[in-house]
Every structure is written in structure tokens, then in C-alpha cells.
Amino acid sequence: GEDVEQSLFLSVREGDSSVINCTYTDSSSTYLYWYKQEPGAGLQLLTYIFSNMDMKQDQRLTVLLNKKDKHLSLRIADTQTGDSAIYFCADGPGSTLTFGKGTMLLVSP
């Protein structure tokens, strides 16, 4: 990957939907990923999407990919306080990943 950009912060209320956005520049990216980092922990793979897909749904998570605009989003339905964490977008055309700086999601009760 070359460059991955994310907004730094998102605040939502419990029960609302959260949408975290990401843009990337490397058109050769094969997979795009969402990782979650809870305080004091390492990154954990949440979900990923293959570059020839437009959408992937996994329980409360929906990933949308607009390859033309190089835009990736992660929607979390019915956001819970336990979803509060930093979410990283990453792309990987090869054996390595390029990560964004992460979006801090704060869920208030």
C-alpha cells in the first residue's frame, strides 16, 4: 500500500450506528482490512474484503468498498460501549500491510 487516510475521531451514542471511513491510494490493493485496537492491547483483525467485492456483511459489521473512489467504510450497527476502541483501516497488495492512523470510536451510554 502507499497511503491510507482516516478521520481521527468519532463519537456516537449507544444503540446508534457508527460509520468509519477510509481512503487509500494504492489501486493494486488485493485485500482491505479493518482492525480493532482496545486500550493496552494489540490490533485484532475484525474483518476484511477482497478488492473485487462491493460489500461484506458479518453480523453487526458491514464493509462497503468503492474501488473507483478508493473508499472503504465500516458500519457498526447497534453500537455498544464495548465497541469503544481505535479502528484501523489497512490495505495489502503484497505480504505487508499499510495502516491508517486509526479512528478512535467513543460510544457513550
Place this chain on the structure above:
Amino acid sequence: DAGVIQSPRHEVTEMGQEVTLRCKPISGHDYLFWYRQTMMRGLELLIYFNNNVPIDDSGMPEDRFSAKMPNASFSTLKIQPSEPRDSAVYFCASSETGAKLHEQYFGPGTRLTVT
């Protein structure tokens, strides 16, 4: 599996001292990655190994940093001499070859503070 294991979890040292960070990847994983995370620069890839061989070390900041992988189950990242600007959280991650190559599993990290 216990996941990726890193030690120590926290390290506080004085400027000029040598620091060694350790990592045990998930058994059977062929790739091992070292990352550094800071507020300013985010997550940076320092170096990665495939089958114990360093493939790309272009992310290593300078000669003070070195990494080794003597066998499939152990890797070290050494900083000598350490400087305050090396303060960061250092993560080790591993992945397996094939269809799951891109699924990296991270350790809990080592928080390094250099005073």
C-alpha cells in the same frame, strides 16, 4: 494456541542503554513483522521476516535498530543505544503463507519508555 507472545510488556530504561524486545510468533506462521506505534506517526512497519529470513528492513529507523530471527519460534528487536525518541509501543505480528497471508495476528505489544 496462546497467540503472539511479547516480552517484556513494559520497559523503562535510560538513554544510552541497550534494549531488547522479544517475540514468539504463533506456531506454524511463516511471516513475522515488527511494528512501532506512536501518536505522531501511527503504526509503522519496521521489518519483516519470512521463514526466519529478513525480507524488508527499510522501515528500520537507523543503525541503532537491529532485528534477528534465529529460529521459527523466536525473534528479537534490539535498540542500542536507546534514545528518548524511541519511546513507543512496539508490536510483533505473525501470519501464515497462502490464502491467509494477509491476516496478521498481533501480540499485546511492549511499551518502551526511554528517559
